[in-house]
Amino acid sequence: MSVDLSLEPALRVRGIEKSFGDLRVLRGVDLDVAPGSIVALLGSNGAGKTTLVRILSTLVAPDAGTASVHGHDVVDQPGRVRESISLTGQFAAVDEVLTGRENLVLVARLRHLRDPERVADDLLARFSLTDAGARRAGTYSGGMRRRLDIAMSLVGNPPVVFLDEPTTGLDPQSRIEVWATVRELARGGTTVLLTTQYLDEAEQLADRIAILHRGTIVQDGTLAELKALLPPATVEYVEKQPSLEDVFLALVGDAGDTDGTPVTPTTTEAAQPAGEELR
Amino acid sequence: MTTHALTDTRVLAGRSLRHVLRSPDTIITTAVTPVALMLLFVYVLGGAIDTGTGGSYVDYLLPGILLITVASGVAYTSYRLFLDLQGGIVERFRSMPVARSSVLWAHVLTSLVANLVSVTLVVGVGLLLGFRTDASVGAWLAALGIIVLFTLALTWLAVVAGLSARTVDGASAFSYPLIFLPFVSSAFVPTDTMPTAVAWFAENQPVTAVVDTLRALFAGQPVGSDIWLALAWLVGILVVAQAWAVATYRRRMR
Numbered sequence: 001m002s003v004d005l006s007l008e009p010a011l012r013v014r015g016i017e018k019s020f021g022d023l024r025v026l027r028g029v030d031l032d033v034a035p036g037s038i039v040a041l042l043g044s045n046g047a048g049k050t051t052l053v054r055i056l057s058t059l060v061a062p063d064a065g066t067a068s069v070h071g072h073d074v075v076d077q078p079g080r081v082r083e084s085i086s087l088t089g090q091f092a093a094v095d096e097v098l099t100g101r102e103n104l105v106l107v108a109r110l111r112h113l114r115d116p117e118r119v120a121d122d123l124l125a126r127f128s129l130t131d132a133g134a135r136r137a138g139t140y141s142g143g144m145r146r147r148l149d150i151a152m153s154l155v156g157n158p159p160v161v162f163l164d165e166p167t168t169g170l171d172p173q174s175r176i177e178v179w180a181t182v183r184e185l186a187r188g189g190t191t192v193l194l195t196t197q198y199l200d201e202a203e204q205l206a207d208r209i210a211i212l213h214r215g216t217i218v219q220d221g222t223l224a225e226l227k228a229l230l231p232p233a234t235v236e237y238v239e240k241q242p243s244l245e246d247v248f249l250a251l252v253g254d255a256g257d258t259d260g261t262p263v264t265p266t267t268t269e270a271a272q273p274a275g276e277e278l279r
Numbered sequence: 280m281t282t283h284a285l286t287d288t289r290v291l292a293g294r295s296l297r298h299v300l301r302s303p304d305t306i307i308t309t310a311v312t313p314v315a316l317m318l319l320f321v322y323v324l325g326g327a328i329d330t331g332t333g334g335s336y337v338d339y340l341l342p343g344i345l346l347i348t349v350a351s352g353v354a355y356t357s358y359r360l361f362l363d364l365q366g367g368i369v370e371r372f373r374s375m376p377v378a379r380s381s382v383l384w385a386h387v388l389t390s391l392v393a394n395l396v397s398v399t400l401v402v403g404v405g406l407l408l409g410f411r412t413d414a415s416v417g418a419w420l421a422a423l424g425i426i427v428l429f430t431l432a433l434t435w436l437a438v439v440a441g442l443s444a445r446t447v448d449g450a451s452a453f454s455y456p457l458i459f460l461p462f463v464s465s466a467f468v469p470t471d472t473m474p475t476a477v478a479w480f481a482e483n484q485p486v487t488a489v490v491d492t493l494r495a496l497f498a499g500q501p502v503g504s505d506i507w508l509a510l511a512w513l514v515g516i517l518v519v520a521q522a523w524a525v526a527t528y529r530r531r532m533r
Contacts (some may be wrong), residue, residue, distance in 0.1 A: 093367035
């Protein structure tokens with residue numbers, strides 16, 4: 001979690017511009033991401049988050065500006081960049097015909113790893129997919145697909161991980177599972193750049209939050225720094241009401257996926273009403 | 280990166296072959312229409328067709344039927360490629376250290392294997408219907424080579440279709456004219472019975488050269504200049520289609 005800005009940034013973005021026809025999507029984006037940190041790129045739909053991630057993962061070339069990932073320029077050394085990154089797109093890109101395990105073995109082979117079978121089994125276990133590993137990915141629930149998708153991204157432990165709206169379209173339990181995974185990644189030293197349109201997601205996960213608006217980063221800082229931009233808080237007493245999410249999670253329990261296994265161990269009983277313990 | 284191109288192609292071809300294995304109906308479907316056509320022409324229409332060769336009609340017919348088999352089989356390549364692009368898995372491969380050419384080549388190799396299996400099925404049915412050949416081993420190998428070239432040429436066209444399509448239906452619709460082309464060739468009837476303009480088209484389109492070559496090879500007769508004409512057509516289409524496919528891929532990925 002500790003972020004040392006004196007290190008060479010894992011991502012360095014300078015003056016990136018990109019237009020599609022007349023539409024100027026990115027108008028000079030600057031961003032630094034320190035190694036091992038989680039940075040949330042926050043913005044509404046169409047703000048250019050996905051375009052920036054696609055440029056950083058070498059899928060699209062920028063019109064102007066430079067960007068480097070792990071010290072490699074995305075335009076001049078795309079091969080080196082691809083070795084350092086993984087991209088999890090907005091829609092779970094898994095092979096529905098293959099089983100979960102075969103999907104992981106496939107990616108391990110394409111990353112030229114030794115012992116792809118073992119890599120696959122380890123990741124299945126880590127993402128609580130061991131029991132579902134022999135089933136076709138097409139039969140998975142949304143949350144399981146997303147977990148498999150992220151597991152595929154982690155094959156070979158790339159130092160930089162891009163997650164493009166990782167929880168869009170997920171139910172609350174799956175969302176919490178994904179959050180736990182992202183935290184665990186950063187604890188292991190992986191740099192995570194995630195895009196989101198959910199404010200609470202950025203607040204929950206990110207060491208730093210960059211707000212992308214109309215093609216530029218309008219603000220970039222820690223949550224505390226961003227909060228400090230507003231006038232100091234006034235103290236008011238408000239009765240603590242559980243949110244609907246608290247109620248929902250307390251009622252259905254934390255482990256509602258179709259394979260029945262939670263990703264994070266939880267001690268919460270299904271009937272326990274208190275919201276806090278569920279986080 | 281290029282050092283991995285062969286490994287990556289093999290791994291990705293293994294993946295799409297697994298798709299074919301898990302839906303073997305794609306191979307069966309590919310073989311069903313040509314087999315039905317063969318039955319129709321041999322048992323219903325063939326009795327009234329005078330090929331002027333003296334041999335059995337199924338011997339005359341089979342080469343064209345094999346080409347129809349391949350022409351309908353390559354539609355599955357467009358289909359699978361289109362679904363890969365839509366599902367985002369191509370993006371995943373492209374953001375990984377995977378050789379760029381491997382994504383397309385894997386689909387092409389898969390198409391080759393799947394179509395050769397379908398062709399073998401159709402030849403088997405042809406044998407049951409009385410197809411007989413005097414071909415030597417060399418002639419068989421030459422025929423196989425022609426069919427492989429034909430499959431590769433049409434598959435690269437299928438890749439262009441798969442890359443350019445906007446809907447699943449569009450991805451496979453391109454094969455209809457290809458399936459139709461053998462009907463306006465020497466595949467079913469000799470071209471000299473056709474009206475002048477149609478006969479001119481039939482005699483100068485690639486299917487006739489390919490069909491005549493295959494027919495001569497199966498009959499154990501000299502192929503003459505037909506084989507060079509056929510090879511020129513096939514290599515020409517292959518080169519153009521592949522360049523077109525690669526250019527389309529690059530443009531789409533900008």
